[in-house]
Amino acid sequence: MKITSRFTVAVHTLLAIYVLGKEYKMTSDFIASSVNVNPVVIRRTLSSLKAAGIIDVKAGSGGAALIKDADDITLYDIYTAVDCVDGDLFNFHENPNPECPVGKNIHAVLDTHLTDAQTALENELKSVTLSDLMKQLNLLI
Amino acid sequence: MKITSRFTVAVHTLLAIYVLGKEYKMTSDFIASSVNVNPVVIRRTLSSLKAAGIIDVKAGSGGAALIKDADDITLYDIYTAVDCVDGDLFNFHENPNPECPVGKNIHAVLDTHLTDAQTALENELKSVTLSDLMKQLNLLI
DNA sequence: ATAGTTGTAATCAAAATGATTACAACTATA
DNA sequence: TATAGTTGTAATCATTTTGATTACAACTAT
Numbered sequence: 001m002k003i004t005s006r007f008t009v010a011v012h013t014l015l016a017i018y019v020l021g022k023e024y025k026m027t028s029d030f031i032a033s034s035v036n037v038n039p040v041v042i043r044r045t046l047s048s049l050k051a052a053g054i055i056d057v058k059a060g061s062g063g064a065a066l067i068k069d070a071d072d073i074t075l076y077d078i079y080t081a082v083d084c085v086d087g088d089l090f091n092f093h094e095n096p097n098p099e100c101p102v103g104k105n106i107h108a109v110l111d112t113h114l115t116d117a118q119t120a121l122e123n124e125l126k127s128v129t130l131s132d133l134m135k136q137l138n139l140l141i
Numbered sequence: 142m143k144i145t146s147r148f149t150v151a152v153h154t155l156l157a158i159y160v161l162g163k164e165y166k167m168t169s170d171f172i173a174s175s176v177n178v179n180p181v182v183i184r185r186t187l188s189s190l191k192a193a194g195i196i197d198v199k200a201g202s203g204g205a206a207l208i209k210d211a212d213d214i215t216l217y218d219i220y221t222a223v224d225c226v227d228g229d230l231f232n233f234h235e236n237p238n239p240e241c242p243v244g245k246n247i248h249a250v251l252d253t254h255l256t257d258a259q260t261a262l263e264n265e266l267k268s269v270t271l272s273d274l275m276k277q278l279n280l281l282i
Numbered sequence: 283a284t285a286g287t288t289g290t291a292a293t294c295a296a297a298a299t300g301a302t303t304a305c306a307a308c309t310a311t312a
Numbered sequence: 313t314a315t316a317g318t319t320g321t322a323a324t325c326a327t328t329t330t331g332a333t334t335a336c337a338a339c340t341a342t
Binding site for chain 2: 008015113
């Protein structure tokens with residue numbers, strides 16, 4: 001199974017706020033039309049990013065804005081904010097048989113390797129900042 | 142979302158074949174009782190591992206056995222065999238608005254970073270062989 | 283006061299997963 | 313060669329997750 005598109009939606013949302021935030025009021029409707037998803041999906045994304053301290057959202061009057069330096073926001077922060085993966089990335093079969101020498105030790109043998117793989121992925125996400133993406137984007141606009 | 146437990150089930154299955162294969166006939170029922178899942182789930186796992194050239198399964202009389210050196214089977218091979226992830230690990234929202242400067246360029250900006258993260262995970266899985274796991278397991282039995 | 287928003291709950295349909303039933307095809311062996 | 317034990321696979325089913333959508337109370341700038 002794949003990692004939810006909430007992640008790419010959130011990254012898209014932040015970049016939109018950065019690029020268009022000075023010219024337009026960044027309402028959920030506005031962002032939704034750039035990302036092309038339902039506005040409620042964007043509101044949920046904004047809620048998560050707000051809870052993570054990345055943006056501020058004005059209730060009532062509307063509009064979202066970054067409240068953190070783009071150099072200090074990594075893809076990992078966004079990935080965490082929208083809760084792509086709840087703890088472990090790998091599902092593990094629930095009840096290996098403890099009466100079996102393999103079932104009894106499968107976690108001891110496998111867990112660290114799974115964690116290492118997940119960590120490798122997350123470290124890669126930590127190495128990219130929103131600022132990096134903004135720079136890339138500016139070259140293309 | 143998480144990566145399907147087919148992966149850990151497959152690893153467990155291979156280790157069971159290794160550890161118990163000389164003493165017992167490794168039928169889907171037998172393996173299923175170690176992993177603690179339905180025998181049909183194991184038969185499907187065995188089918189995948191067989192299609193990947195990792196094991197041989199005797200139809201009719203029953204029993205599975207490794208047909209490849211454990212040094213040459215990595216966690217990545219198993220992960221690929223059971224098709225944990227179909228292509229991309231990260232889902233991407235389907236139709237970013239091409240009329241928007243962000244929507245138009247979001248793939249150009251983000252795709253390589255997502256691929257890098259996925260590659261980091263997969264490289265980690267490539268660095269561990271079934272042989273490594275067997276050695277670890279032998280120390281615990 | 284009002285129009286435009288946000289925040290959030292409630293539903294819904296679609297997709298993926300793993301469990302399970304069922305049964306045809308196959309094979310060792312008695 | 314008849315049989316018992318298996319595999320291979322299709323078909324269902326319930327559960328979970330996802331994202332879309334409707335609905336509406338709460339909020340705020342004007």
